[in-house]
Amino acid sequence: DTEVTQTPKHLVMGMTNKKSLKCEQHMGHRAMYWYKQKAKKPPELMFVYSYEKLSINESVPSRFSPECPNSSLLNLHLHALQPEDSALYLCASSHGDRGKAFFGQGTRLTVV
Amino acid sequence: QQPVQSPQAVILREGEDAVINCSSSKALYSVHWYRQKHGEAPVFLMILLKGGEQKGHEKISASFNEKKQQSSLYLTASQLSYSGTYFCGTYSEYGNKLVFGAGTILRVKS
Numbered sequence: 274d275t276e277v278t279q280t281p282k283h284l285v286m287g288m289t290n291k292k293s294l295k296c297e298q299h300m301g302h303r304a305m306y307w308y309k310q311k312a313k314k315p316p317e318l319m320f321v322y323s324y325e326k327l328s329i330n331e332s333v334p335s336r337f338s339p340e341c342p343n344s345s346l347l348n349l350h351l352h353a354l355q356p357e358d359s360a361l362y363l364c365a366s367s368h369g370d371r372g373k374a375f376f377g378q379g380t381r382l383t384v385v
Numbered sequence: 386q387q388p389v390q391s392p393q394a395v396i397l398r399e400g401e402d403a404v405i406n407c408s409s410s411k412a413l414y415s416v417h418w419y420r421q422k423h424g425e426a427p428v429f430l431m432i433l434l435k436g437g438e439q440k441g442h443e444k445i446s447a448s449f450n451e452k453k454q455q456s457s458l459y460l461t462a463s464q465l466s467y468s469g470t471y472f473c474g475t476y477s478e479y480g481n482k483l484v485f486g487a488g489t490i491l492r493v494k495s
Contacts, residue, residue, distance in 0.1 A: 306483075315387075315472050315485035316427065329482060363426060371415060371476045374483065376426040 277377035279364050285383045288354060294380045296347040296364030304370055305347045307339060308363040310379070316363055322347060323370055354384045386411055388475045390486035397463045397493045405458040405489045407473030416449050416456040417474040417483065420467075427472060430458070435478070463493045 277298045286292050296305065304323050308316035321329035322341045330339075336358075338350040347364055361381050365374040388409045395403050407416060415434045419427040433449035433456055444461045460467055470490050474483045 313488075315488050318482055318484070321481070331482075370481055371483075373417070373429050373432055375429065376419075378426045 277364055277366055277375050279362075279377035279380050281380060282378065283381050283383075285385060286351065286354065287385055288356070290354075291350070291352045293351065294349040294362055294364075294382075296349075296366075296377055297345055298366040298375070299345055300366065300368075300375065301344075302366035302368050302375070303344065304367045304372065305341065306365040306367075306374065307347070307349055308365060308376075310361040310363055316376075320349075351382075354382075356384050359383045386477075387484055388416075388473055388486040390471075390473055390489050392489060393487070394490040395492070397467075397491070399464060399493055399495055400462050401493075403460045403463060403491060405460075405471050405473075405491070406455065407457070407475070407486055408453070408455040409475050409477070411454065411475075411480075412478040413449075413451070413454050414476040414478045414480070416447075417476075418447055418456075418458050419472045419474065419485075420469045421472065421488075422469040430471075460491070463491075465493050465495060467491060468493045 280295045307319040310316045319333045320339045325341045336353050340348040361379045363379045364377040367374045391406045418430040421427040447458045449456045470488045472485045472488045474485045
């Protein structure tokens with residue numbers, strides 16, 4: 274199994290809603306990542322988890338809250354988002370730090 | 386710091402070759418190449434580690450010049466399936482963040 278699975282694929286939420294994005298991998302990877310990608314732009318790193326501990330937070334606003342319940346799962350909790358947060362949110366994992374990253378298909382988020 | 390990619394876009398006919406360049410002002414540990422098709426996830430192509438090497442993957446290969454902190458992706462005898470946006474991503478020598486370049490849009494026409 275060489276897949277990173279993200280759910281949901283699409284999400285529309287209001288600015289007062291609370292929602293969560295989920296990411297799962299069963300490759301035994303110990304590093305997991307959240308990226309944000311706007312149209313026609315490269316993926317932009319948000320968070321890195323290494324061995325289930327948050328190792329990098331790229332100064333992401335607190336309305337985004339990551340969680341790593343176990344080595345296979347990564348969540349991104351969303352609360353009080355702004356329309357400018359609309360983007361494709363990509364999860365990725367790698368065997369170790371600085372390794373080859375496998376990306377999930379992403380969640381396309383629209384904030385209304 | 387974001388690596389610089391060039392060109393921004395390239396249009397090819399099937400069978401033609403292309404080169405995409407990626408350069409950094411920082412000493413690099415590794416360069417990663419990905420291809421992303423519209424509406425899909427980035428797909429890993431290859432990693433090059435410092436030490437200056439060249440790697441091949443069928444008709445797609447890449448090189449890494451450590452002295453110049455530059456990498457080039459070579460696409461030979463292009464196929465329609467090569468169309469997409471190519472991103473280089475770099476880890477600096479002591480860094481732990483994969484930073485992507487702005488991307489190169491490649492379109493292959495029949």
